[in-house]
Amino acid sequence: MIETDTHPKLLAVPMLDFSREFAEIREEVLAAIAGVCESQRFILGPEVARFEAAAAEACGVPFAVGCASGTDALWLALTALKIGAGDAVVTTPFSFFATVSSILRVGAWPVLADIDERTFNLSAGAVEKVLGADVVGIMPVHLYGQCADITALTALARERGLKVVEDAAQAFGASWEGVKAGGLGDAAAFSFYPTKNLAAFGDAGMVSTRDEVVAERAKMLRQHGMRRRYYHDEVGWNSRLDTLQAAVLEVKLQRVEAGNRRRRELASLYNERFTAAGLVGKTTAEGVVLPFTDPRAEHVFHQYVIRAPKRDALREYLTAHSIGSEVYYPLVLSLQESLKFLGYKKGDFPVSEKAAEEVLALPIYPELRVEELESVVEAIRRFYA
């Protein structure tokens, strides 16, 4: 019927498709892996130091220390800064679990503060209200690939002598007022989990810093607190960056800037198509709310996240049409079962709680095709029509 005339078939769009990038880098990355196998230098082989130097340069910092995961990078950064038992660290309830669990892992206490409604990042105003005497640090998360308001957070930190530890797991290559993520605080943690915008073929992470002492401590801590072999100065852990992963990351690092540029282009295209379809509103009462980019931030769109009216029903509709989407994150950290002992209750972080009900991440990766992006927007138009 008329259906078929005005409703061309929607394309299936995967939320992520790693095989597209792999097809492009196959020869190069397999050669890099073969090189490690031939050398048999699996633990802290030369690829690790080479990747660390290149990644530090890409982040505009003098030091980078590879480690086993983003979670470990957070733990290493905090421990290298000597944050531990008796200390409190302020962070956001609207993040991945590791942000808070790493603070607990070092024996410190996570104090949560609400987010900014537009950027989903830690609000400096909210942080200021919870700065008690035991607070020694602030851990902003550069959520979805946009840096938190480092200007305001750094001003607070300087006033009170606090450390700033960036959770930059989603923000490789992002910047704030021209300074790259990873160099905006006292130390930063990156994740190279396979879904991140710089991704290994498994778990991997990195600490970056401008402080030589912090870098040296992180290196010592990732190898059981050893400076000299079998002499343990401190109780560290085994959290080395695997050499095979470093070899993969060396190849992928060369592509991350172009990838981030493409992500920005695709985000603009999404914005344009949503606007052209008449779907956009200032709030979810009016329509789809597009991502907001602070003019001081260079966003890398690790995720392209809208606020959507009837979010869960929309997601079901997209899933039924084989269009990927994801909710980062459906339950704020303050209400997680395992964190009940922190003593928070529903209503404590209204901005975060509302975001958890409204956000929807749509497919975005450098290899996403324009027809696919258009199909995502068309499916959303049909859902609301």
Ligand SMILES: *Cc1c(COP(=O)(O)O)cnc(C)c1O
């Ligand atoms: C992915 C992620 C982490 C944890 O990184 P892993 O490498 O998975 O351990 C921490 N924080 C945020 C915000 C993340 O997105």
